[in-house]
Amino acid sequence: MIRMLLHVLGHDHARPVRRAVALMTMTSIVEGLSYALLVPVLRPLFGSNPADALPWLITFGGAVAIYAVLRYVSDLFGFRAGTTLLRGMYHRLGDHLARLPLGWYSTGRVGEVSVLASQGVLETMGVIAHLLAPYISAFVTPVTIVGVMLAFNWQLGLAALVAVPLVAAIQIWTGRSMAAGDADRHERDTEATGRVIEFLQAQPVLRVGGRSVQRFALLDDALRELQRASRRTVLSVLPGMIGLTLVVQAMFTVLLVLGAYLALGGSVGVAEVLTILVLAARCADPVLSLADIGGKLRAARSELARLDAVLRTEPLPEAPEPIQPVGHGLDVEAVAFQHGDRTVFDDLSLSVPEGQRLAVVGPSGAGKSTLLQLLARFHDVDAGAVRVGGVDVRAIDTEVLMAQIAIVFQDVYLFDGTIEDNVRLGRPEATEAELRTAASAARLDEVIKRLPGGWAANVGEGGALLSGGERQRVSIARALLKNAPIVLLDEVTSALDSVNETAVQEGIERLMAGRTVVMVAHRMRTVQRADRIAFLDGGRIVEEGRHDELLRRAGRYADFWNASLTPAAHD
Structure with missing residues (x-):
């Protein structure tokens, strides 16, 4: 003892x-x-x-x-x-x-x-x-x-x-x-x-x-x-x-x-x-x-x-001599990854050139969200490599890597504090003007105006005092304030009503402008403006190309797209 x-x-x-x-x-x-x-x-x-x-x-x-x-x-x-x-x-x-x-x-x-x-x-x-x-x-x-x-x-x-x-x-x-x-x-x-x-x-x-x-x-x-x-x-x-x-x-x-x-x-x-x-x-x-x-x-x-x-429990190892990434392109090279007893990826490869947008679609359980986690080094891969700016993420200092990436998930967690505290988490040293600009771009200023206390309004534990759309706006404002060159999005509008979805989508468009983006899409209509779409299934990319190109192939992506247009899908 x-x-x-x-x-x-x-x-x-x-x-x-x-x-x-x-x-x-x-x-x-x-x-x-x-x-x-x-x-x-x-x-x-x-x-x-x-x-x-x-x-x-x-x-x-x-x-x-x-x-x-x-x-x-x-x-x-x-x-x-x-x-x-x-x-x-x-x-x-x-x-x-x-x-x-x-x-x-x-x-x-x-x-x-x-x-x-x-x-x-x-x-x-x-x-x-x-x-x-x-x-x-x-x-x-x-x-x-x-x-x-x-x-x-x-x-x-x-x-x-x-x-x-x-x-x-x-x-x-x-x-x-x-x-x-x-x-x-x-x-x-x-x-x-x-x-x-x-x-x-x-x-x-x-x-x-x-x-x-x-x-x-x-x-x-x-x-x-x-x-x-x-x-x-x-x-x-x-x-x-x-x-x-x-x-x-x-x-x-x-x-x-x-x-x-x-x-x-x-x-x-x-x-x-x-x-x-x-x-x-x-x-x-x-x-x-x-x-x-x-x-x-x-x-x-x-x-x-x-x-x-x-x-x-062993933490992720830090590189003894960290390497600074050059550029903001993303590369996944022959990645294999197993989570528990389940093989998620087997020889997965894809690349996202700097400044381009990649949309990842596929059936439930295909590993779309796990792909985002590997890009942000939430886990280390079992084989292959994930690279940011041409450098293996395992060779990049953790703080440097996190500074390069802004992540917006579907399920947003906010700390029990004010709206300003939660937005400033993206960059605590930001000026007042930068804070207001990020809030306006995310259309969070609309929420602040109608809340008693404004910026000082308390969000409650986990953001319980705000609606789902309001929490998403705080999350997007936080990502905008961080101003990272790489953005990872796990479909952030799938659970929102039409009014909040429109506002949040506008904020997302501003967040993605000029940045390297990987977005996981559950609603198919959000992927049309992507530079490239990757269809993920069985731990591999089975189709890849632009929206129109994939529709002409009449493959898995086309089936998904057509299914999304049916009345049942809209319901």
Whole structure:
């Protein structure tokens, strides 16, 4: 657990934890050794001259005071280390996430990382602040006490020593039996959370179907599975807790009987027997707490393992000696790319000369959006090369590459802030005049005029306070302000009404003017003005040419075009 924690924290952030562990270990050892002073304290008290116990009482009090100071300092150090490292961990996680390929951020993964970055990091850092000290004390203090017992009487010490491997074996066995249960419960918890969200999102459909007061079977099943998984987790803990309690009680009983036997036989004195019993009682408390601490640590360990898995994800490699692209033409050369178990592209090749427009069309699932992601290096190709300005994107510095490209997707995400904040994201240092010009070109100024607050109007989380067309206008204004020479468009008007579609299309035309453009088209009428059209299917370009030329060929593109003109397609 501690080893994994140190690995997740990294070399720089791990140092305070190592110091905290050393201080907490020293504190636990001092606590165990301080009980050794009970023997010289109790001997005079049970002897003929109780006054001789005073110097030892003072010494014992001093040892307890030293232990108290060490405990205070170690707990405070652990708490401060936890709160300090919490910020450091957020920075490390944030820096790492910023370097991961953008294609890594699938919808499910974004939700998982969101939970991990909030609950997961807090729970992990809570180990340092709240669980590390009692965890170390539960192991080190009893072992130290057993050593003290051996020093006083080898028979009593040996009897106590027998319990050590039994306790360790129970902890290991409990941990292993819970590991599968914890993983299963986490999976069921994730499934149930998804079903709850689905239930909320599906309310319009359920109510239209007359099922507004009926139970949602998928959600019920998920919750039942979660309940069963939780019950299995609890049941897997019970044998360990009971076994630990039995071992501790058995050890105390054996020491009590053996101590009484040795005292009656004259082998040990009353002071030694009482000290051994006090030590045994003190030893039992932290050992019994292992059951509770162990459960919390296992929960934290699960979060830690997920955090470690994210941090182990390799970011896209940076070129040791980056090359500056010359020009803004795009080339895809014999590219092969596999996403998961699915082969998306196999020997795909195409080129877009600088300043020209390429429209990519094809059936759903042909890989049109994936092509845009490869051009922007959201992923690295498995074979072949993607070039910008004649340079492989893998040889271009990431910031330089991103400065060359403006991307407008169909699904626009806006940050919870003002309209101006979201537009300036394209180029924060832009002047006021440049900002207004970009907004006017995107026809965003029409939206700003009618919104209370104007430029200072808040868009809400994800842009929830704006309509789809308004969000698209913000996205286009942001791309215009960035003024990048390459524009990638994933059909941005397919889900808009006619009024917003006209306004957005005007903004897109201004954005594309004089730039190298690759547009993915779902509405066929948007591709007619492209310099060239590529029909993508089965991971390859099966047709390529101008609109009129492809219609004359009467091939796949012509079929798509004719299908788009039917009444059903317009509906």
